[in-house]
Amino acid sequence: MIECKIKIHLDGFILDANFSIPDRDITVVFGASGSGKTTLLRAIAGLEKSDDGYLKVGDSVWQNGKNFLATHKRQIGYVFQDAALFEHLDVKGNLGYVIKRTTGLKEDFIESIFNLLDIKALLNRTTSQLSGGERQRVAIARALLTHPKILLLDEPLSALDLKRKNEILPYLDSIHNDLEIPILYVTHSHDEMSRLADHLLLIEDGNIMGNGPVNDMLTRLDMPLSHGGDAVSIIEAKVMGHDTEFNLMHLEFSGGQFVVPDNDLPVQTKVRVRVAARDVSLTKSKQVDTSILNIFPAIVQEMVTEGEAQVMVRLEIKETILLACITRKSSSKLGLEKGKEVFVQVKSVAILS
Template identity: 45%
Template sequence: MRPGFEPDAVSASDIITRFQLAYPAAEGDPGFSLSVDTRLPGRGITGIFGQSGSGKTTLLRCIAGLQQSDAGQLVVGGETWQENGVFVPAHRRPIGYVFQESSLLDHLSASGNLQYALRRARPTPPAQLYDHVVALMALEPLLARYPHQLSGGERQRVAIARALLTHPRLLLMDEPLASLDSGRKHEILPYLERLREEFALPILYVSHSLDEIARLADHVVMMKAGRLAGAGSLAEVLGDLHMPLAPDDERCVVLEGRVTECDPHWNLARIEIPGGHLWLANLNLTVGQPLRVRIFARDVSITLHAHADSSILNRLQASVAAISAEEGKALALVQLRIGSSVILARVTRRSLADLRIAPGSQVWAQVKSAAIVS
């Protein structure tokens, strides 16, 4: 795993982040230090992932200018915000910031909160931005309501819209779904997906939820104890055997594909991925639609031959790239390469021995259609 995002061709839109920050230890407090030196992509959603206390929010506050580091450099799209005595204060940085709590102005309606953001935006946003954002976040029925009249998910949608209406060059989101229950989270996630698709805006998304990162992020930064533990594309990070993003039974990969066929008789859809195709339940999918699918390692089995007499529809020819198996433990994690795609399989060490599977083995990966998450 690369220590930071270093693209083959450096883009002028990238975000250079170098911060050194230390809080001394005190009685009952071990102290904390942040040491980050990396280049983040200036496009798409970068998920900043890690457990509580790993430094995610501190990093975001340094980027926002809310926390001044002992030594630091921040360059956003070629513009220096911090370096060698230069420090652009937070109120002059063209950023939108969405916190865990919506932090709406209670005395203003939803519309009033949005109009307040428009008045403060510099430079003045395009005239059509307001209507676009209101439509994107489906806020028309909520505009006349005050924050106390909105659900938690509705308040957060207004907060996201308010951040967008400041016409930012960079959007920071600090665990925006952490205060919501499961139902409200699932209500708001589709809006965040639309935001990724419709705005050419770099977004730094802090979360300790692998589910959110897997669904939203294009790139991932892994934080641990104030340091960068690894970074790369979503596929690289999730497919890395040695990147402990989740317990073994929650390990998964995300594949980007496209719908190439819909079978109305069986209500299935065929998804082309690099190296093969997958069948899954058709939940209102259409031919040509891009689709992101998640496959859990626990739902992948390995065979030496393609078995046509199986209830499992998805059989993918693969080569074994690597195996992570600890002596004394029953289960192993296997990294399988399918064309340019990588998936993981969680199987017993006994099965690997019985089938004589080792790195370089040519095998077939089987994935249940019912287990694929889209």
């Protein structure tokens, strides 16, 4: 567990963060600009000081009351927004800077980090010879070489264009899969959040508004993310097979199978899919003469009105939770209420990984 209870006053702004999150997987700290995400990350790194508080990461206590462990004594990997490589050192020098200062670093660990981020080809370059994506890769490798108990990433993709972003994302996946390091990832991008988060920490005006598994946070109707045009559900699935005749792919999730256009992912690959609430419609009986392929029986769990004309419906397809945004008129026509059995029709499914 990562336990955090800190309060930080910066001129005119107060961050009051009291939460605990699992010390594995990726926790995305999500909120608008100025909500205190970066301040929270800096506080965990010890770059902002809470006069009183408690911070424990795994089995290390970094703050207990007034006892505050300085940044350089915390086992953290911190990746700054714009990579922040040392300009007076080349790539090798930047990485050597950490290697020199980390005790007990094994040669094969260094090797594995270099391989993980494909660093070897960059070693003899100066920092000005790197592209934005390469700079960020070196920065991530440099942070991992501290052998951190937690990896803190402060909007690491925000300075990159879409192409470079997609270049870096697979590396973050490998870190997630290969290293047992919890990752705290700060972003205000809905796309990055839904692509990466296992766990979500919602922050607003310096306060923690929500904390839990990502699909919970996205679909709980008392949470802000389940409202508005951006409302989505995230479902973990696995590739089951390919339909070569129609070039389709079958994805199994705990609730049924999605049929989506084939993108040649091998069978058994784990994928994460995103379904927008506005792409989900409901019917009383199972439609047969329809173009929609993805139809599942579901139970209405909860519903709230969304503005004047719409209703957000939270549905259960076996163990999977899905949001549907429909009009108030349709809801009344279908006689929707809690516990009602319906069929959901999913118009489109986005594969995130």
